[in-house]
């Protein structure tokens with residue numbers, strides 16, 4: 001058991017992209033430890049390196065400096081223990097929802113389990129996100145919110161130790177987003193997954209997270225984006241959005257994030273993180 005060790009360790013990480021105009025340092029000096037079962041949100045203005053950091057943990061990028069570890073092992077590439085949910089579902093259009101999920105299940109379990117068991121896993125994952133009824137539909141036959149659910153089911157079906165989500169609800173309307181946030185709260189309470197989620201939505205970050213990692217953008221005098229502040233969200237679970245709307249701790253956390261985003265850490269572009277009324 002390593003339960004006392006941080007589950008994900010990000011140590012002194014810099015990320016430099018090589019571009020045609022030369023190299024560009026997107027992240028500098030990132031240190032972060034994430035506990036097993038913790039829900040962490042990354043928030044910050046557009047361009048401050050949130051996706052870059054998530055992709056480093058996913059193993060889709062290699063750091064230019066420093067190290068990333070998952071469960072005491074260096075992250076050397078993508079792995080089934082770290083499943084990614086992207087903003088735009090990325091389902092295969094020619095496969096049914098069930099087959100999309102099954103494909104992911106097969107990459108993890110096909111070596112040791114027979115087909116009926118694999119299909120049962122895919123069906124169970126669709127049930128978990130309330131999409132069992134659409135198992136035999138193809139992506140173009142369902143709504144954006146439903147596709148995003150199937151994307152989440154696909155990630156959950158791999159039974160990942162870590163769920164990495166890059167603005168998973170960003171493309172959805174406010175009501176659908178609220179509904180899926182509530183579903184996600186229930187799901188992670190059941191699966192006890194460790195979650196790292198990128199968002200630009202202050203209320204989403206406070207509602208879901210144990211800690212909110214606030215990223216500062218690059219500065220005009222050439223300093224790279226970095227991790228500016230970590231805000232603990234000491235709200236008990238289960239959490240209910242209606243009750244939280246007037247909760248003093250909730251409001252305090254929300255204000256702290258808004259103050260951070262709009263006081264001295266404004267992005268260089270015009271992107272405004274969304275505030276739900």
Ligand code: ADP
Nearest residue numbers: 017019024026045046047048049050051052053
């Ligand atoms: P965020 O997700 O917070 O909006 P990103 O991590 O996508 O930010 O990008 C951080 C910075 O790195 C931005 O300035 C972006 O233009 C730059 N960047 C991202 N990906 C690449 C890449 N593949 N090559 C060069 N620059 C990149």
Ligand code: MG
Nearest residue numbers: 050051052198
């Ligand atoms: Mg991004």
